[in-house]
Amino acid sequence: MPDLALPVAEGGAAAAAGPLRLLIVTDAWTPQVNGVVRTLGIMASMLRAAGDTVEVIGPDRFFNLPMPGYREIRLAVVPPRKLARLVDAAMPCAVHIATEGPLGWAMRALCRRRGWPFTTAFHTKFAEYLQTRIGVPAAWSWRVLRHFHQPAEATMAATPSLRAELAARGFTKVRAWTRGVDLERFRPAPRDPFEGLARPIFLHAGRIAVEKNIAAFLALDLPGSKVVVGDGPQRAALMQRFPAAHFLGWRDNGVLARAYAGADVFVFPSRTDTFGLVLLEAMASGTPVAAFPVTGPLDVVTDPRAGVLHADLRTACLAALDCDRAAARTHAERFSWAASVAQSAAPSPPSSHDHAPEQPLMRTTSSLGQDADRPGTANxxxxxxxxxxxxxxxxxxxxxxxxxxxxxxxxxxxxxxxxxxxxxxxxxxxxxxxxxxxxxxxxxxxxxxxxxxxxxxxxxxxxxxxxxxxxxxxxxxxxxxxxxxxxxxxxxxxxxxxxxxxxxxxxxxxxxxxxxxxxxxxxxxxxxxxxxxxxxxxxxxxxxxxxxxxxxxxxxxxxxxxxxx
Missing domain, CATH: 3.40.50.150 (Vaccinia Virus protein VP39)
Structure with a gap:
């Protein structure tokens, strides 16, 4: 198997000549349900099927705490010695750090101590998320994110617009790693008839949280019915605020696929996602997309017959009713997980160490929590x-x-x-x-x-x-x-x-x-x-x-x- 663009760690120089021993360290892992978990899970499964060894270290391997406001997201409390033992037991020849959470920071520190190269990925716009959620200025978070990714041999990003944004913000060694869709699971038929609901059906699916901007969709004056599939910390508040909308909870496997296929338009109101796997799943199911013209939709919905992007989301929703469902399916067929894994397995780009950095690096003392005061006396x-x-x-x-x-x-x-x-x-x-x-x-x-x-x-x-x-x-x-x-x-x-x-x-x-x-x-x-x-x-x-x-x-x-x- 090729090097997967994940550089060889010490003791693994022969990796490229035989099966890969890949270690993925991630704060987002099962039983969480989100695009990062699906991406990593599918990639790991396909690499294993090809004969490689993939070890995933997630929050489930440690004592962990629920994230405030997101009970389903667990934050690992990471003892360095335990992490080192798990890493040594995996005997990796390549290391990929998928997220910027507690596990990501701990693994980054371990790699830096040992002189191991590693790659990272940029999955989530935490700067915008933290600004939306608790008011942290985005500039502060971007500085920390740059600091986290700077030592990586490559930082993988899903779309051209995201890669351009990261480069403009001072990230170096950014490389392409797109996403795919399961074309067998998500198909135009069978379709959920949504019995008892007036047509047209405007559907949204995903985690129900403030950064997903779902209220912008539910507040629109649209004909027919609005349906939300998924769950999350904002569900109860949105149900109370928008009683006319239909909240169906989580749907999985064939039930979710039928919901996608049964809708007339899939509405994606997020302004902060870096890709949006649900866009591909909806189009693979033959359902056109309505979204804002922002990072993610701009790169995924590139065929005007498959969806409509507009600064006025209502305009996009109504125009998407006239899109071609067959064209939406054809457009989604351009994306496959096999292509995604092949892209990640392409040879690494030339090292940017040969070039001057685009801007001075942050001082290492700026990492989160380094200078934090100790807790007051407490039980x-x-x-x-x-x-x-x-x-x-x-x-x-x-x-x-x-x-x-x-x-x-x-x-x-x-x-x-x-x-x-x-x-x-x-x-x-x-x-x-x-x-x-x-x-x-x-x-x-x-x-x-x-x-x-x-x-x-x-x-x-x-x-x-x-x-x-x-x-x-x-x-x-x-x-x-x-x-x-x-x-x-x-x-x-x-x-x-x-x-x-x-x-x-x-x-x-x-x-x-x-x-x-x-x-x-x-x-x-x-x-x-x-x-x-x-x-x-x-x-x-x-x-x-x-x-x-x-x-x-x-x-x-x-x-x-x-x-x-």
């Missing part, structure tokens, strides 16, 4: 047990740092007398910082919904008032427990994850126990995590702590005009 086993039980209720993958705790304590100390109500006190790291800053324990009223954590607070913070209660039922639990008018309210629950109506309810609860006072909220969002104008609030960022992991901000919200509610 770490208790914290992580609660994280595993309900990560969204915890809101963070690590306890807050000492620096963040001290910043909050200074803000509270400057706020005058009166009880300090901390909502979502967790393991008490903020509470301890308040006491260390000179705030008497008797002033602290700690609200924690988890009984185990409430018991821990009572045992570890004597003199404080601990109330095991729901943040959305504050008055009935707190009014009788408050020794006087509230001086400060601190919120540590992840309000950014909640729908607008629940945020309104929280604001109303705070207003009832502390009229006109508002609250402090610490968060990992760079911009305001709350749509404060819609909530009748004014907002000021009081502090930013880059040495927290992740970097954190403290926002102060106060009622603006009449109390929100």
């Amino acid at each position: 770490l086993p208790l914290f992580f047990r609660r994280w595993l039980s309900d990560p969204l209720q915890m809101g963070s993958i690590v306890p807050s740092s000492r620096t963040l705790c001290r910043r909050i304590a200074r803000l509270v100390a400057a706020g005058g007398e009166g009880p300090v109500v901390e909502i979502g006190a967790g393991t008490g790291v903020i509470s301890r910082a308040l006491i260390e800053a000179g705030i008497a324990p008797e002033r602290l009223v700690l609200v924690e919904i988890v009984p185990e954590m409430a018991d821990h607070l009572r045992a570890s913070l004597p003199g404080t008032t601990v109330v095991c209660a729901d943040a959305f039922a504050l008055p009935q639990h707190l009014v009788a427990r408050l020794p006087g008018p509230v001086g400060t309210v601190i919120c540590g629950i992840p309000l950014v994850m909640l729908p607008l109506e629940r945020q309104r309810q929280f604001v109303a609860q705070v207003e009832r126990i502390a009229p006109g006072l508002g609250f402090l909220l610490y968060t990992y969002c760079i911009t305001s995590p709350l749509p404060y104008r819609k909530l009748g609030l004014e907002a000021v960022r009081e502090a930013w702590t880059p040495r927290n992991f992740p970097p954190a901000s403290v926002w102060r919200y106060r009622p603006l005009g009449p109390p929100a509610g």
Whole structure:
């Protein structure tokens, strides 16, 4: 088998003369359902069928945690020695690092220590995703991504427009690696009749998440019916917001193929995908595509008879009704997984070490988390047990740092007398910082919904008032427990994850126990995590702590005009 464009690691110089021993390290792996997992899984299967050995190291090989907001995505906690043992057991002659997550960074570090060459792939526009999701400036993320990929012998990218964008952003040694579609599985027939639904059927399939921009599709004024196949963290909110749409959940194998084939138009509203395998699956099923003219669709939907790209998505949807279903199938037949694997197996391009880099490299100290402050004093086993039980209720993958705790304590100390109500006190790291800053324990009223954590607070913070209660039922639990008018309210629950109506309810609860006072909220969002104008609030960022992991901000919200509610 050729070298797969994956350079030979130490001890594997004879690899090109015989079967390949390829190691793929990826943060995206089964049971996750997404394009990265499908791409890697199909490539591994085809290489194995050709006689090569492919070992995949994914999050399933380690203790792992759910990603905040994405329970189905697991983040590995990677002990370096265990990773080294797994790598040595695989005896690879080539290494491919597929993703920029915890496993990707750990394997990159191991390869750098050992002097092993490796390749990477650019599957996801994390810069745009993080900006959309939590407000991290895209420029910051692009710097980190450049730093991650720079040492690779080649960074594989799926489309010409993506490769051009990466080159323009300072990435070097970018090479082509396209995608394919299973033409036997995805066919124009049989078709799901979608009985009981008015025609035409406008279909979207994939993970239901904010970065997929599905709301832009569901908000369109279109005839017939809108159908969404898939699941994800935004499903419940979208179902509530768009009750006329039909959400079918996950579909697999022949059921998904029939859904594609039964639709009249496949709608792809994402602006951040790097390829979009679902585009090929829909066209292979004979269904034309409607999408924005952005990276991914621009490279995949190149035949105007197979789909329509337009800045106005409604215009694209209506025009796609007139596309040729046979032409859509013919266009998809140009893409095959055999061609994708053959392309990845082409000889490596000349090394760019012969040329000057396009721009100075980032300092290695800029990698994420390298300079992060240590967590504040906390019961770490208790914290992580609660994280595993309900990560969204915890809101963070690590306890807050000492620096963040001290910043909050200074803000509270400057706020005058009166009880300090901390909502979502967790393991008490903020509470301890308040006491260390000179705030008497008797002033602290700690609200924690988890009984185990409430018991821990009572045992570890004597003199404080601990109330095991729901943040959305504050008055009935707190009014009788408050020794006087509230001086400060601190919120540590992840309000950014909640729908607008629940945020309104929280604001109303705070207003009832502390009229006109508002609250402090610490968060990992760079911009305001709350749509404060819609909530009748004014907002000021009081502090930013880059040495927290992740970097954190403290926002102060106060009622603006009449109390929100």
